Amino acid sequence: xxxxxxxxxxxxxxxxxxxxxxxAVIRSLVDAGYPVSVERxxxxxxxxxxxxxxxxxxxxATLVPAGGWPTAAPGTLVLGLKEIPxxxxxxxxxxxxxAHCYKGQGGWxxxxxxxxxxxSVLYDLEFLVDEQGRRVSAFGxxxxxxxxxxxxxxxxxxxxxxxxxxxxxxxxxxxDGRGYYRNEDELVEQIRGDVAAAEKALGRKPTAMVLGALxxxxxxxxxxxxxxxxxxxxxxxxxxxxxKGRDGPYxxxxxxxxxxxxxxxxxxxxxxxxxxxxxxAGRKLAVVxxxxxxxxxxxxxxxxYDINTTFDDPTVPVAVTGDQNPAxxxxxxxxxxxxxxxxxxxxxxxxxxxxxxxxxxxLKDRKAARVWATAExxxxxxxxxxxxxxxxxx
Numbered sequence: 001x002x003x004x005x006x007x008x009x010x011x012x013x014x015x016x017x018x019x020x021x022x023x024a025v026i027r028s029l030v031d032a033g034y035p036v037s038v039e040r041x042x043x044x045x046x047x048x049x050x051x052x053x054x055x056x057x058x059x060x061a062t063l064v065p066a067g068g069w070p071t072a073a074p075g076t077l078v079l080g081l082k083e084i085p086x087x088x089x090x091x092x093x094x095x096x097x098x099a100h101c102y103k104g105q106g107g108w109x110x111x112x113x114x115x116x117x118x119x120s121v122l123y124d125l126e127f128l129v130d131e132q133g134r135r136v137s138a139f140g141x142x143x144x145x146x147x148x149x150x151x152x153x154x155x156x157x158x159x160x161x162x163x164x165x166x167x168x169x170x171x172x173x174x175x176d177g178r179g180y181y182r183n184e185d186e187l188v189e190q191i192r193g194d195v196a197a198a199e200k201a202l203g204r205k206p207t208a209m210v211l212g213a214l215x216x217x218x219x220x221x222x223x224x225x226x227x228x229x230x231x232x233x234x235x236x237x238x239x240x241x242x243x244k245g246r247d248g249p250y251x252x253x254x255x256x257x258x259x260x261x262x263x264x265x266x267x268x269x270x271x272x273x274x275x276x277x278x279x280x281a282g283r284k285l286a287v288v289x290x291x292x293x294x295x296x297x298x299x300x301x302x303x304x305y306d307i308n309t310t311f312d313d314p315t316v317p318v319a320v321t322g323d324q325n326p327a328x329x330x331x332x333x334x335x336x337x338x339x340x341x342x343x344x345x346x347x348x349x350x351x352x353x354x355x356x357x358x359x360x361x362x363l364k365d366r367k368a369a370r371v372w373a374t375a376e377x378x379x380x381x382x383x384x385x386x387x388x389x390x391x392x393x394x
Contacts, residue, residue, distance in 0.1 A: 004033045004364050006076045009056075011039040011066040014082040015046050016171075016179050016311045018345035019139075021079060022353040023055040025360065030060035032361050039066040045178070050345035069093075077363060081125070082339060086111065090118030090394045098125045100338075102382050103265075106296040113390040116383050123366075123375045128359060136371055137355025142341035142348035143291050144210075144220030144262055145184075149191045149343070150335055151258045151289040152206065152228055154315055156194040158286050158330045159201035168333070171311040171343065179311050180343050187344060191228040202257070205234050207284070209253055211272065212262030213237035217291050221260045248272040248301065253285060260289040261302055268299040278304070278332065279322045286330040288318075293338040305334040311342070 007029060009021055029036050038056040040063055041049035053063055069078050072093055080097040086107065091114045099122055101108040115122045128136045150171075157168045172179040174190065181187040198206045208225050212218040218239070225235050236256060243250075247270040253259045254277055261272065278285065294300045295308050304318045315333035323329075341348035359371045366372035383391050 025353040027059035092118040116391040140216030141220035144217035146343040148221040148224040208258040209236040209256040217262035281324040
């Protein structure tokens with residue numbers, strides 16, 4: 001494959017998703033010779049892109065109406081971030097996006113089948129990897145950073161509402177109605193106030209435990225905790241070395257105010273927490289932030305909740321059967337939002353886009369370029385798992 005295929009950056013259709021590929025990376029593609037079109041951003045605050053349309057026009061892209069990607073000219077590469085709406089029509093153009101259908105998630109077969117039925121290829125952003133099998137680019141750092149921030153905010157809120165009747169309100173309620181922070185400084189300043197409020201209620205600094213602390217996500221979480229005022233001594237960092245030869249559940253988790261899960265689940269493992277652990281007297285744990293969000297995975301290592309939460313409703317309560325902890329113990333909740341970096345959409349988008357830039361510039365040779373060829377090979381392997389009727393060309 002040679003020549004420069006047309007690229008269409010679609011408008012995101014997931015509510016409260018404000019991220020996209022950055023104008024700087026679009027400029028790099030245009031300068032390299034790719035014809036790039038960008039769907040105009042929605043004016044609806046729930047879907048408004050963090051980058052203005054004018055920023056893309058200034059980068060040399062052609063602005064087109066939103067929602068036209070299903071009928072884009074044949075051969076167009078449709079570029080986006082989050083999954084497209086679940087509909088039935090077959091997809092005739094190749095897509096580059098997160099599809100969340102390679103790990104046995106609920107409805108994975110219906111999502112994936114749309115590509116072979118239309119004769120197209122999915123290049124899943126989650127599975128673009130380098131020679132060592134490490135992801136070329138990921139939102140992990142900002143997922144951990146924002147997940148930790150929301151965990152602190154939930155802790156402070158719950159300590160102020162120990163009757164358990166008040167849930168953490170929508171993210172929009174503490175971001176002037178936007179649903180996201182304009183920059184990292186604004187977020188950190190606010191969360192420092194939440195740490196101070198939690199410290200006043202507890203009579204000590206909060207404690208936090210991060211599982212998967214050496215990865216991008218874990219590092220982002222630890223950075224937020226430190227910047228927000230939680231001392232290093234109050235942060236427990238676990239990774240492979242701490243869990244080697246020792247299966248969960250882990251008593252240590254229950255002895256922290258906040259537990260953040262940042263592991264990448266690649267095989268079945270024993271649960272990190274369960275009802276027996278959580279019901280024991282002396283539990284301090286009040287907030288679980290499951291950044292990994294393997295909610296519908298049959299091997300979810302945090303089997304104490306079963307729904308993804310949202311920016312509109314950030315927490316889900318955990319019902320602890322036979323709880324031996326006294327009345328007045330802070331309620332236990334889980335945060336399981338699957339697009340946390342949208343709380344810092346500009347920084348997260350710029351970092352992710354920059355990490356993927358060199359690979360995007362190879363799209364004209366994607367049949368031979370290792371990153372893209374490997375992604376297509378994985379796509380073919382996953383399609384082969386579908387029932388024959390679901391992978392037959394329409």
